[in-house]
Amino acid sequence: MKKFFIIFIFVLFCSQQMLAEAQDKIKIQGFVQLDNFYYQNLPESWQEEGTVNFKLKTKLGDWLFKSELEARANTLGLERGVGLEGGEYRPFLGVEEAYLAYHQEKYQFKFGIMKVNWGITDKFNPLDLINPQDFTDLLHSRKIGQLIWQFSYLPWSSGRIDLVVAPFWLASRLPPEDSPYFYGLADVPIHYWLQDSNWGESQIGLRFYQQLDRLELYGVAYKGYDHLPFVSYNYLANELIYEYEPMTAVGFGWVYAWSKFIWRVEAAYYFYDHKSEENYGSYVMGLDYNVGQIGRYSLYLIWQYLGETPIKEDPTWVRHLFTNASSLKITLSDVWLEVSLEGVYNFPNDSLILIPSVAYSYKDWRFGLEYNYLAGPKGSLWDYCQQANNLSLSVRYSY
Numbered sequence: 001m002k003k004f005f006i007i008f009i010f011v012l013f014c015s016q017q018m019l020a021e022a023q024d025k026i027k028i029q030g031f032v033q034l035d036n037f038y039y040q041n042l043p044e045s046w047q048e049e050g051t052v053n054f055k056l057k058t059k060l061g062d063w064l065f066k067s068e069l070e071a072r073a074n075t076l077g078l079e080r081g082v083g084l085e086g087g088e089y090r091p092f093l094g095v096e097e098a099y100l101a102y103h104q105e106k107y108q109f110k111f112g113i114m115k116v117n118w119g120i121t122d123k124f125n126p127l128d129l130i131n132p133q134d135f136t137d138l139l140h141s142r143k144i145g146q147l148i149w150q151f152s153y154l155p156w157s158s159g160r161i162d163l164v165v166a167p168f169w170l171a172s173r174l175p176p177e178d179s180p181y182f183y184g185l186a187d188v189p190i191h192y193w194l195q196d197s198n199w200g201e202s203q204i205g206l207r208f209y210q211q212l213d214r215l216e217l218y219g220v221a222y223k224g225y226d227h228l229p230f231v232s233y234n235y236l237a238n239e240l241i242y243e244y245e246p247m248t249a250v251g252f253g254w255v256y257a258w259s260k261f262i263w264r265v266e267a268a269y270y271f272y273d274h275k276s277e278e279n280y281g282s283y284v285m286g287l288d289y290n291v292g293q294i295g296r297y298s299l300y301l302i303w304q305y306l307g308e309t310p311i312k313e314d315p316t317w318v319r320h321l322f323t324n325a326s327s328l329k330i331t332l333s334d335v336w337l338e339v340s341l342e343g344v345y346n347f348p349n350d351s352l353i354l355i356p357s358v359a360y361s362y363k364d365w366r367f368g369l370e371y372n373y374l375a376g377p378k379g380s381l382w383d384y385c386q387q388a389n390n391l392s393l394s395v396r397y398s399y
Helices: 002-014 016-020 381-388
Strands: 027-039 046-060 063-074 093-103 107-114 146-156 159-166 190-194 203-212 215-225 230-234 239-244 246-258 261-272 280-294 297-308 325-333 337-346 351-362 365-375 390-398
Touching: 351 381, 365 381
Parallel strands: 190 239
Antiparallel strands: 027 046, 027 390, 046 063, 063 093, 093 107, 107 146, 146 159, 159 203, 203 215, 215 246, 230 239, 246 261, 261 280, 280 297, 297 325, 325 337, 337 351, 351 365, 365 390
């Protein structure tokens, strides 16, 4: 995390003159949010969390500076997540993004801490390979920003090529043993092992995009490390081995719009340098359907299916967590009110996640109510995670 703060200060220093000359073009926004969680199956039922978010954006000619800081404090026991090199603790103040961007008609360049979004489906994204994830809250994962150089070439108005280089690789943050989402061996030391690679610890990604009338085509190639580890238990040393592997991935996707339907597909295949027997493919099919108006409300449906070559539940909740899983989200909304029901069903092990929610917005205020329900066969991850079933109430003020 120290690297990120040094880089953040460097980016601020480089942009100081630009900011001084663009006082009238600075845009500041963010929010303050308070959450209360009621866990029906935990000894300490009521838990709280507070979040302060600050965003700054300014533009001067062809240059753009954008930053986002977020401070989070809670009593959820989710401050810690399994990571590398002392990264077990999620920082109280995190640099979500802080980068400089330069735009020309056919060229774009970005440098700094950023989040690259390459997924084209709603929930499961086999093509979104660049940034690690924060899985300390398993049902509401968050992408982690990292140092990235991104160069984009736009040879024509309907197409682009993106080259991304991340010189410092980061691991995804996983639930710690005192989290209601932890499913493993408690009180066992963890040994981290980062396999050697010709590419060192860097990552490189290439994406191609082309639009043809109602059809959008995507192609992706990636070389680097998998952000998720292979987990094994060493009986002799009584320790867990978290082994991070060099990985190569190739994938494709498309989005096709017709009438009120949007059809989305993305797929990828992952090759591991030292674990070829673990190579696997993943694909997602999704369908968005805008039903239209029901009185003053709009009704929207999003369906997805995730398929993978391994038909198994990973006992270490790390990879293949959802295999042959289907999700459905139903949203009914108007200007002030939004009612939603989201569900995920995992067919191989008959597990279920349901998330009903309602939110009311008035001017700069938003009031939300959400329930998280998990269920599964006896002894499975989802059976264990039923202790995480909770009702949450949130109040957010945006400025």
